Amino acid sequence: MPSQSLLRPFWALITAGVAIFLLLVGCAMAAADGPGSATTAAKHKPKPKHKHKRSSRRRCSSRTAAKHKHKRASRRRCSSTTPAKRKHATPPPPAAPTTPPATSPTATGPSGADPSGEGMPVGDIPGWHQVFTDNLTTDVPLGSFPSAVSSKWGDYADGSHDTSGRGTYMPSKVVSVQNGVMNLYIHTENGVHMVAVPYPRIPGATSHNGQLYGRYAIRFRADPLQGYKTAFLLWPDSDAWPGDGEIDFPEGDLAGTMSAFMHHQGATSGSDQDAYDTTTGYSSWHTAVIEWGPSATRFILDGTTIGTSTSGIPNTPMHWVLQTETRSSVVPSDSTAGNVQIDWVAVYRPA
Numbered sequence: 192m193p194s195q196s197l198l199r200p201f202w203a204l205i206t207a208g209v210a211i212f213l214l215l216v217g218c219a220m221a222a223a224d225g226p227g228s229a230t231t232a233a234k235h236k237p238k239p240k241h242k243h244k245r246s247s248r249r250r251c252s253s254r255t256a257a258k259h260k261h262k263r264a265s266r267r268r269c270s271s272t273t274p275a276k277r278k279h280a281t282p283p284p285p286a287a288p289t290t291p292p293a294t295s296p297t298a299t300g301p302s303g304a305d306p307s308g309e310g311m312p313v314g315d316i317p318g319w320h321q322v323f324t325d326n327l328t329t330d331v332p333l334g335s336f337p338s339a340v341s342s343k344w345g346d347y348a349d350g351s352h353d354t355s356g357r358g359t360y361m362p363s364k365v366v367s368v369q370n371g372v373m374n375l376y377i378h379t380e381n382g383v384h385m386v387a388v389p390y391p392r393i394p395g396a397t398s399h400n401g402q403l404y405g406r407y408a409i410r411f412r413a414d415p416l417q418g419y420k421t422a423f424l425l426w427p428d429s430d431a432w433p434g435d436g437e438i439d440f441p442e443g444d445l446a447g448t449m450s451a452f453m454h455h456q457g458a459t460s461g462s463d464q465d466a467y468d469t470t471t472g473y474s475s476w477h478t479a480v481i482e483w484g485p486s487a488t489r490f491i492l493d494g495t496t497i498g499t500s501t502s503g504i505p506n507t508p509m510h511w512v513l514q515t516e517t518r519s520s521v522v523p524s525d526s527t528a529g530n531v532q533i534d535w536v537a538v539y540r541p542a
């Protein structure tokens with residue numbers, strides 16, 4: 192039997208060993224609970240909604256909005272779309288395949304009514320009663336829009352400035368219907384950048400052509416015209432902006448990508464809104480749908496929902512205008528010319 196004095200260093204060694212072992216185990220556990228768990232938490236954290244306040248993307252100043260309050264042609268719209276600056280919280284939908292812009296539509300159906308390859312929806316769908324359609328099968332020569340189809344369409348009058356002030360609404364020089372498609376021939380004459388804002392006249396609408404809630408579908412494409420944009424939108428009949436909100440889709444530079452926006456009911460500034468970006472450009476045919484209901488506003492691009500807003504939904508009648516005009520931040524070249532094309536539109540009211 193070893194003596195007590197001989198055992199003392201042995202026990203000291205064992206104690207030290209155990210202490211080191213416990214220390215190592217402790218460190219390992221701490222490591223597991225520390226950065227590792229943070230990473231795990233981040234990985235499993237619910238994805239942030241694909242939604243952000245667009246504070247950096249100021250729309251019209253309140254001064255501008257007030258100034259144009261009663262001027263239909265010039266109201267609103269002074270956004271400078273800078274998609275690159277806006278980060279996506281979630282991956283955007285995949286980009287549509289790009290095909291060379293076809294300025295002259297090629298008919299695919301027997302009647303040539305659906306050159307985009309997707310027929311116009313006809314009839315009610317669950318929750319929605321169809322109130323307006325136009326497959327644009329009646330030709331309208333340049334200079335005759337909207338007078339030739341005034342029971343179905345209106346447009347801002349020739350000669351007024353667009354939102355940025357750089358362009359001029361000139362439907363007589365811009366809008367025609369041919370081969371089953373409405374063409375908005377965006378171009379410059381004598382230094383005047385010519386744009387237009389056709390809008391369908393909705394049966395049963397308010398005196399401002401509005402509805403309280405609705406579903407708005409459009410099949411469209413555009414040539415990549417730098418410095419021009421679409422802001423197809425729902426604008427409050429009240430003209431109370433931003434208080435009564437606004438709904439925009441698709442909005443974006445024709446040479447860039449599309450976004451959707453819902454300005455909140457009760458907003459006190461133009462940045463009080465939800466924004467949903469995509470990586471989809473305008474060159475190919477696309478179908479954009481705004482579903483505006485009392486409990487949700489959905490933005491659907493080619494059958495995929497790209498954003499849903501459930502609070503601050505505008506709750507007064509609004510009217511749909513296919514606003515196509517110059518951008519505020521990019522001066523279009525005088526040589527830039529091409530078409531925004533619309534194959535069909537379909538409008539619904541709540542069933």
Ligand SMILES: [Ca+2]
Binds near residue numbers: 306326
């Ligand atoms: Ca058509």
